[in-house]
Amino acid sequence: MKKHRVIFMPHAPILLKEIGAGKELEASGTLLAMERIGMILKNEPPDTIIYITPHGNSFTNGTCILWENELSGDFGQFGHPDICFKKKTDMQLTEKINEKLEEEGIVTVLMDKKLSKSYGVLVHLDHGAMVPMYFVDKYIKDYEIVHITTGHTSLSEHYYIGKLINEVIKKTDKKILLICSGDLSHALSDKGPYSYNSKGPAFDKLVKQSIEKKDPVSLVFIQDEFLEGAAQCGLRSFLVGFGTMDGMQYDSKVYSYEGPFGVGYLTGVLESIGIEAFSLIQTIKERRKAYYNKRTSKEDDYIKLARKSIEHYILTGKRISEDEIKKSLSMSFVNHVGILHGGCFVSIHKNKKLRGCIGTIAATSKNLIDEIVYNSISAATKDHRFDPIREDELYDLEIKVDILYEREPIRSKSQLDVIQYGVIVEKDGKRGLLLPNLEGIHSVEEQVSIAMQKAGIETEENMKLFRFKVERHEIIDVFEDEDDF
DSSP states (O other), rough: OOOOEEEEEOOOOGSHHHHHHGGGGGHHHHHHEEEEEEHHHSSOOEEEEEEESSSSOOOOSSSSEOOSSSSEEEEGGEEEEEEEEEEEEEEEHHHHHHHHHHHHOOOEEEEHHHHHHHTTOOOOOHHHHHHHHHTTTOOOOOOEEEEEOOOOOOHHHHHHHHHHHHHTTOOOOOOOEEEEEOOOOSSSSTTSSSOOHHHHHHHHHHHHHHHHOOOTTHHHHHHHHHHHHOOOHHHHHHHHHHHTTEEEEEEEEEEEEEEETOOEEEEEEEEEEEEEESSOOOOOOOOHHHHHHHHHOOOOOHHHHHHHHHHHHHSSSSSSOOHHHHSSOOHHHHHHHHTOOOOOEEEEETTTEEEEEESSSSSSSSSSSHHHHHHHHHHHHHTTTOOOOOOOGGGGGEEEEEEEOOEEEEEEEGGGOTTOOOEEEEEEEEEEEOOSOOTTTHHHHHHHHHHHHHTOOOOOOTTTEEEEEEEEEOOSOSSTTEEEO
């Protein structure tokens, strides 16, 4: 089995002596480790380095891979345009990685200069790649690169992406190195870029131990609230690196860890030892299923109906039948909701981020069951802001169903309450709606403004206002404590 190496490196520009201007010496352990890595590469130079970075062109639903023959970048945004890099892209390896990911249902954006114009982004080297490159290039410069930016998709997907990348690497005769760029918590102290949060040191300790113990599974199932408190940027990059070791035995070492500026810097290495091992993919799938089972066991029949409608359509391409609904849900629910009429909204979240939302203000179907089924399928497949939900995402969906009460006209915004009431605005045939009690909406002014934006209404003059209440069905907390999963 061909030897495979993954290197974890931080990417803080202050580590460069030209930018740090002496302050970099406060991270002396990191600097020594970076130089140590450089010496290793000098003795065993790779043909291609795959840089995994969180700071390139990042997308909510996919992985970005740069697709230009040559990539360049500099530290101009940090006051040093003179520190610059230009690297040739290993186009063949890039293409094969992209093809492999697409074959396995991973959403990718193959970003060239032409496509970048439509996104309003640049195709260049970001500091997440260039800081490690600065230290590597002290020792070797004659290598090609592949540039990959992690997306905001699930942690388990990033581990799987790593596994797929290594399947491509195994088929090439080239010597390929992976550098996974990322800083750990930015909330280690009040002197850092964020205020101190106890989750910061806890997160860094967990990552360090996971490398030392070769235990990526514990990282895959970190809860989003914990990650937000830790304020980190390296986890997804590191999981891609771990994923490339899936199915192999390997040694692991942490060369250094410190947090001198309130940010955790870790350098380390994973190195295969030429022996096959048990793949963790099935373990991860079983853990995801356990999470799914725990969530769905707490869902009421409204949410169950929405979930079953989504799953049945994604898996079969067909609408769920009345007989299947009756088999899956309590007859008391079916009999009760089957005679009701009204509008409803179905909201789908994944990793706490919106993944689709479609609804109706008033009844459009023969009963409320049909209304929920229709809006569930539409939220999963027809929300133009998102790609249709894929089969591999079904275990990760959080679903909320809002049943809308009849709207009532109001004279002014003083009759609104962002927690208690949703709002509908109407003017010149345009109409916008916003549900009540939404995260991030703290005032009536915000609520009305967003509803106006959705409707394309520019001024409030002669605009009609309506309010409505909702009956919300959602699961607030799946886990009883932080130790669960």
